[in-house]
Amino acid sequence: MWADSIMAIGVNHKTAPVAVREQLAFSGDCQTPLRQLQAIPGCDECYFLSTCNRVEVLFVSREQGNTVKAVRDFLFGGADLSEEEIDRYSYFHQGQAAIAHLFLVAASLDSMIVGEPQILGQLKQAYRDAAAENSTGPILNRLLHKAFSVAKRVRTETNIGGGAASISFAAVQLARKIFGELAGKRVMLIGAGEMAELAAEHLIAQGIDHVLVANRTLERAATLARTFKGTAISLPEVVSRIPEVDIVISSTGATELILRRDEIKPLMRQRNNRPLFLIDIAVPRDLDPKLNSLDNVYLYDIDDLTNVVEVNKSERAKEAAGAERIVDEEVLKFRQWLENMEVGPTIAAIRRQSDATKEQELAKTLANLKDLSEKDKKAVQGLANSIVNKMLHNPMLFLKTDCKPDEKRQKLAMIRKMFDLDDTPEGKSPKKS
Amino acid sequence: MSDLLFQGSLLAYVLTTAAYLVYFARRNKKMRRVARTMLLVTGVIHTICIVARYLEVGHTPLTSNHEAVSFFAWSITWGFLSFRWRYQVKNFGAFVTPIATILMLIAALSSHEIHELPPALQSNWLPIHASIALMANGFLSLAFCAGVMYLLQEREIKDKQFGLFYSRLPSLEALDNLNHHSVAIGFSLMTLGIFTGSVWAKQAWGSYWHWDPKETWALITWLIYAALLHQRLTVGWRRRRAAIMAIIGFAAALFTLWGVSYLLEGIHSYVG
The missing domain is CATH 3.40.50.720 (NAD(P)-binding Rossmann-like Domain)
Structure with missing residues (x-):
């Protein structure tokens, strides 16, 4: 399962006092932390966010145990904290919880002032930095784009940023x-x-x-x-x-x-x-x-x-309930996508798509060729079947050959894109001609 | 045929009003687009309805209460749509469309009978005078809505109790501008309406002014709006006072339209 390979570790204004957060503050340049993270064995994809209210790492790893430990050491390396304190002040989310966490942060539901608009900009900047360092891959790319669109949806469908909060x-x-x-x-x-x-x-x-x-x-x-x-x-x-x-x-x-x-x-x-x-x-x-x-x-x-x-703040809290419903919905959709990001479901989806196209074209052609005997019709159907099977043979083989996990993800993402099996992250107009 | 179209327009008005009220309550942007499109469609159907009535009765359909009030509603709709060209006022539709709908209901309840045109009304001035006067009423209704919206919004800001309107209505400045523009257009049309009326009166009855109740009340209404515009320019009667004046002026305009016809006797009274 890919879902469990997505993890988030960090501290925020809710879990840690400012005295702790400032020890983790990574100043200015974000290349160094990203490079350090990339160097961690087992860390396939990663992204790093540091604002005044939170410092967190989102990463994808198949190995978990050791990688998690290494990311944690990286994050708290500069801080003078005992293991116990680190446990107390930090949070660790995995799988669905990590996805939900990112969406909540993006939608400004996890902010000190709920609904404040800056966080989305900070998130986008962090993503641009990560993309520039090539530290994100197919899963985080999609996850972060999805997070941006969730934030947008929350903003347009609820009044979370409505009244002034200061x-x-x-x-x-x-x-x-x-x-x-x-x-x-x-x-x-x-x-x-x-x-x-x-x-x-x-x-x-x-x-x-x-x-x-x-x-x-x-x-x-x-x-x-x-x-x-x-x-x-x-x-x-x-x-x-x-x-x-x-x-x-x-x-x-x-x-x-x-x-x-x-x-x-x-x-x-x-x-x-x-x-x-x-x-x-x-x-x-x-x-x-x-x-x-x-x-x-x-x-x-x-x-x-x-x-x-005060009135505005309570208004925002009310709106937050609706926003959380949107987040839950989107988390489910993302999980669905992750589940499909496996070889089996992808092959099944390609087959379904090709068979549907084949049946459609056959029906069209046979409707025009009314004089054909049953035998001829069988032959035409056979022809269509074998063309489809031959055409699909190599892509299927390509998918099935063994390779390293992160390469496999790349392959899956590419094939899924080639066959247009997913909606685009914005959820609309998949085809741009 | 025109009756069927009228029922259709009435239904379109009711549905459009419902759409605007839903948008007001829910603030759903999609609903706003739906409501706008519906209003445009309503305006077109209503226009066709009036044209059909014209073809059916053979003269300008502005001589009975049914016809005049329907045209009044039509003026509000197209006045509102013409404003939408230039600027948007949030939730203005939720106030304007109910008024147009109420007028359509009044038109629906009054007699649809087709009258023979009395000899005094057989003139080219009929379409000019009556339509201008009713269009003036259309814009004055918009000013009335702007005034009501202003007072609602101002009350919440003054009392510091933000309820239904604070976030839904635009700024006080925008509402005051809306009031000013509507009154300026309405007042100009009204002046033109009175002027064309008096020219027609000269032709039909021999003198420009008769102090017939309708004329008197039109003059009173005209003076209210004239005072509002004058005071705005000279001593800055703006905002709250302008809003109140627009409401009072509208009451006078409605009295000129109906009160005079039903309560007072006069030579204008065959319109009804």
């Missing part, structure tokens, strides 16, 4: 619901703080036009303004500059309110009623809660945003 993204998403396009909009940053700066960065990535930075100390404002290529203003100027901006992010340490309803109300007219999105991430609050009652003013404080994120 406060700063929630703010960006809200801004998009209010303003549509963010290009050309202006932001005012009052006070500084990690979260405020992060939100500003996300907004700039969305095409925000200009950033005004206000701070108690003008010097700090000027520094921040430089990083955002914006303008620095002083705190007393804040109210008078409101008509110029569309989004305000406030996070000062002030105990007093910075913007009051009565100050903003007259300015709305001056703004020609253009909407104003106020984000208050300070505790205690900077912005008057009553501001939300003004027309075209939308005020969100830190609790509101946290709520949004």
Whole structure:
């Protein structure tokens, strides 16, 4: 069985604390680990993924015992861990479980933030690196392509990546619901703080036009303004500059309110009623809660945003159930393919295909030759049979001759492709002419 | 023949509406394509139905309530489809198609009888005036839908309670633009409708304006939309207020269409 020869070993954010993961971090170049893995005897195909939340090796081996040990030693070689600790922090999946694991990772169901989109890109990069080193073969090639299409299916069929899962993204998403396009909009940053700066960065990535930075100390404002290529203003100027901006992010340490309803109300007219999105991430609050009652003013404080994120997270968890069903389905399909990746089933499939073609063509021809006697018909059928058998003889022999396991896989994959016995990994349009 | 086509159109409307509502509930992209195609087919069937009715009655089929309301629904459908050329508004169809379907039901329930054309209506102005006025209503219905969608979406954003609409409806900006475009087109058509009507009135009744209830209510409706457009350009009556005004204006437009004919007496009343 091929299925049991697929294995995954690794650590992730669920099994190991960051102190352990960072010991395994393979820096930068991925050629060295791939080459080391390839050098392990019995490791027919392999692929290596290293991100900040996981380090794992997926490999195909017929020998198991020794190879598994060697891969494990490679992975934890640089770490100062006892055997027992390694067992505790790492996971090992084999066969169906390994396939399911890869699909779950690709579909971002195993991520720290379920549904985050980066993992698929990281997976694709890891695959490109492995392919460049020639460390993948017919099984991993197909398995990884399948993993990409599973991820795509999960993304289109469930709403797993729907709502923002962090406060700063929630703010960006809200801004998009209010303003549509963010290009050309202006932001005012009052006070500084990690979260405020992060939100500003996300907004700039969305095409925000200009950033005004206000701070108690003008010097700090000027520094921040430089990083955002914006303008620095002083705190007393804040109210008078409101008509110029569309989004305000406030996070000062002030105990007093910075913007009051009565100050903003007259300015709305001056703004020609253009909407104003106020984000208050300070505790205690900077912005008057009553501001939300003004027309075209939308005020969100830190609790509101946290709520949004919590709701989104539970929404994602609900969607994850549906996504897991998709993964289960695809794992079964992949197993089916693996089972067919044997000599016996492949020969049977080729026979079935050829016999079907033969019968079809015979029926067509005999329908046109109505004058033939029974004997002649037999002869024509005999002719068709022997042509098919002769044509198939050499491919069958080629399949049956003994050779090394990885060569055999290559052969099977090639023959199956030649006779078009499988769907393409995307599951559609097998023929591209 | 035209009756059969009408029943067919009605059925097509019901099915299209169902498709749009399923898309709204399930957010399945395939359903969205299905619904769009169905609406296009519905629009074509309905067009054929109106042409058939025209051939059957021998004059522009806009003189009875059945005919006028059916044409009203047709205007909504094609107004909506014409917008789809230029931009997409997510789930707009789930709001527009039910209205068109309700209108078709009203048309189905009113008398399908074919009237002899009264002498006063025997004019080339009939198709021009009536069709423009009803097409104006079509676009004003689109503005009404945009207004309702805006208020639903805004309520969820203001209250910070994201329910059915937040993720399903587009941004407030997009909805406000939609409202603005629909009102701009609807208002222009309405102006043209009133203008052609008064030219026809001059020919038929001898003077441009009679203060007949239909004319008065058309003027009131026109003033509501004129105020909306004017205020938007000058002091920025946009978004929430524009949405509310589009809803009020639509109520006035419907009253002009039906309320006047059934509740108030006037020289326009033979349409009914």
